[in-house]
Amino acid sequence: MKKIILGLILFLLVAFLPLGYNIYTGKKAYIPVIKAPEDKKECVENVFIMRKRHNIVLEKWRDASVRHGIKKYVSLNGTYKISLTGTCLGCHSDKTQFCDRCHDYAGVKPRCWDCHNIPDKVAEK
Amino acid sequence: MKIILPFFTVVLIACLVYGGTRYLEGHILFGIIVPYICFALAIVGFVVKIVKWAVSPVPFNITTVCGQQKSLNFLRHSPIESPASRCGVFFRMLFEVLFFRSLLRNEKVELYGKERRLIYGSDRYLWIFAILFHWSMLIILLRHLKLFLEPIPYWIIMLQNLDGIFQSHIPPVYISNVLVSIGLVFLFLRRLKRRVMYISLPSDFFVLFLIGGVILSGMLLRYVYRADILLVKAFLFGLIYLNPVPYTGFGTMFYIHLCFISVLIAYLPYSKLMHMAGVFLSPTRNLRNDSRARRHINPWDYPVKEHTYEEWEEEFKDALKEADIPLDSENKG
Numbered sequence: 001m002k003k004i005i006l007g008l009i010l011f012l013l014v015a016f017l018p019l020g021y022n023i024y025t026g027k028k029a030y031i032p033v034i035k036a037p038e039d040k041k042e043c044v045e046n047v048f049i050m051r052k053r054h055n056i057v058l059e060k061w062r063d064a065s066v067r068h069g070i071k072k073y074v075s076l077n078g079t080y081k082i083s084l085t086g087t088c089l090g091c092h093s094d095k096t097q098f099c100d101r102c103h104d105y106a107g108v109k110p111r112c113w114d115c116h117n118i119p120d121k122v123a124e125k
Numbered sequence: 126m127k128i129i130l131p132f133f134t135v136v137l138i139a140c141l142v143y144g145g146t147r148y149l150e151g152h153i154l155f156g157i158i159v160p161y162i163c164f165a166l167a168i169v170g171f172v173v174k175i176v177k178w179a180v181s182p183v184p185f186n187i188t189t190v191c192g193q194q195k196s197l198n199f200l201r202h203s204p205i206e207s208p209a210s211r212c213g214v215f216f217r218m219l220f221e222v223l224f225f226r227s228l229l230r231n232e233k234v235e236l237y238g239k240e241r242r243l244i245y246g247s248d249r250y251l252w253i254f255a256i257l258f259h260w261s262m263l264i265i266l267l268r269h270l271k272l273f274l275e276p277i278p279y280w281i282i283m284l285q286n287l288d289g290i291f292q293s294h295i296p297p298v299y300i301s302n303v304l305v306s307i308g309l310v311f312l313f314l315r316r317l318k319r320r321v322m323y324i325s326l327p328s329d330f331f332v333l334f335l336i337g338g339v340i341l342s343g344m345l346l347r348y349v350y351r352a353d354i355l356l357v358k359a360f361l362f363g364l365i366y367l368n369p370v371p372y373t374g375f376g377t378m379f380y381i382h383l384c385f386i387s388v389l390i391a392y393l394p395y396s397k398l399m400h401m402a403g404v405f406l407s408p409t410r411n412l413r414n415d416s417r418a419r420r421h422i423n424p425w426d427y428p429v430k431e432h433t434y435e436e437w438e439e440e441f442k443d444a445l446k447e448a449d450i451p452l453d454s455e456n457k458g
Contacts, residue, residue, distance in 0.1 A: 004179040007405065008172065015168075018273040019365060027275040028366060031359050052351045059295040106354045107271035107282055111292070 032101040037091040042077045044087070055110065058084070084116050127322070131331035135338050135385075142384045143377050150373075155380045156360070157369045163387035170394030171402070178406050182424035188412040191230070195415070207414045214413055221410055225259075228252045251315065258308025261301040264288060265343075268301070272358050273365060294348075302344055309337055332398055335389050342382040350378035 022028045043050045045057060064070040065082045073080045080087050092098040095118055103110060145151030192206025204213040205220065220226040233248040268285050271277045289297035313333050316325050346352055352375045363370045393399065405411065413419075438445065438453060445452060 001179050004175065004406065008175045008179075011402075012168075012172075018270065021274055022362070022366075025276060028362070030275055032355065051353055055295050102355055104277070105275065105358065107277045107285065108354075109282060109286060 030105075032105045034101050035094070035097045037093075040091050043091075044073060044077060044080050045075050046077070058088075058112070084112060127325055127327050128330050131327045131334050134331060135334040138384060138388060139338065139342075139381050142381045146377050146380045152373045152380070153371045155384050156375075157364065157371060159384055160364060160387045161369075163391035167390040167393055170391075171399075174394045174399060175402055175406075178403070183408045183412070184423045184425050186412050186414075186416040186421035187408050188414045188416075189409040190414050194417070196417075209413055209415050209418070211413065214411060218405065218411060222404055225252055225255055227410075228255055250311070254308045254311040254315075257304045258312060261305035261308060264301040265299075265305060268299075272354075272361050275358075275362070296347060302340070305340055306344075309333065309340065313337070328396060332389075332392070332396055335385065335392070339382065339385045339389055342378055342385055346378045346382050350376050352376055352379040 045053075049057070061073065061082045061084070064073070071082050073082050089095070095113075099110075099112075102108075142151070142155050145155055190207035192203025193200055194207045195202040195204075195209035202209065204210070205216050208214045208217050217226075229249065229252045231248045231251050233246050235244055235246070236242065237244045264284065267281065268288065271281050271285070274281070285299075288299045288301050291298065291300065313330075315321055316329060316333070356372060357375065357379065360370065360372055360375070389398075393401075435454070442452065
């Protein structure tokens, strides 16, 4: 009987652990804020597409550029050169202020940087 | 009928949520009120059920074993299959809970061949698919912790990367998603076999369909009807800290997923899914097989008014003497 109650309390503790964890780390009300570039108004697609599907756009870019040799991307907003370092990082220059903020919050580890250089880091070398 | 009724119940839930959030302003109802009610039902139901089980007496030592009981020294004792100590019980339970050891002994009985001979054979399909299903569920559950923890612990990211190690498609296909679906489909198909169907109830199919709904909506949410995961996480943080912020922009699939999981956890304590707690409390598994070494006291035992032989002899002493029946009290020593 005692053991069962103990087990039950243990279960409830584990179930409610996330509540304590976030208070402990002090990030209970944390929401990442990303720095949008000030001089540009629109990204390569509109903001709703970019928010949810930028990964798919980037995958298409990779396939187009690396596998098919297509270097131009035409969207409603204009024509863009397919280049992560050139086009994307051209505006969103600081990866830690832009990409990483949300990716860390959402627990996403994209593999972009397995191949691509982070410009600042290269410059430091 | 056993299948159709639960199937349409699940479809009905989905339709209600779909209609409610798409055509009526049901975002608060389905995004906040339903999850809260369901969570409360789940926790209260869970605790009540466990307490109810905890106060139930165990009248007999009914441990079911399949190994040699601890006995004479020259008989080899099987400590895990037939535990005599608490340590043995611990390991027996550990293997039972983590690896479904008793399911491994699942057998089938068939009438075989033209002569229709009765044969027995081992049937391990249920075990392997149960393992796939349950372990995938656990991994999926742990993966979802990333929506409730900030900063996300490293091991969750690692688990997630391991799960998506094939790196096919963007977003990556998780192995656990595939395996849990395979497991669930098998568990469903198994119920369609005539003999299993005979002992199945609508509630058996209901939980299968409901879990299927959770899995399907979850995968659609990930691969097709994507929700903005940042807002989802912020929304869930609002929910768990009792500071819910109604938000309408998630898309219907998110609400369907949320409501399916809410209904599932609310139904859990009242359903067969309670085996997640029940497995720890099964007397056939968690008792020591020591009924010959130690007396199991039945808590139900009525305090019987005893009348011993000595007392009886004393009572009928004269009559016994007359009949020349030897008396214990006089033949002592």
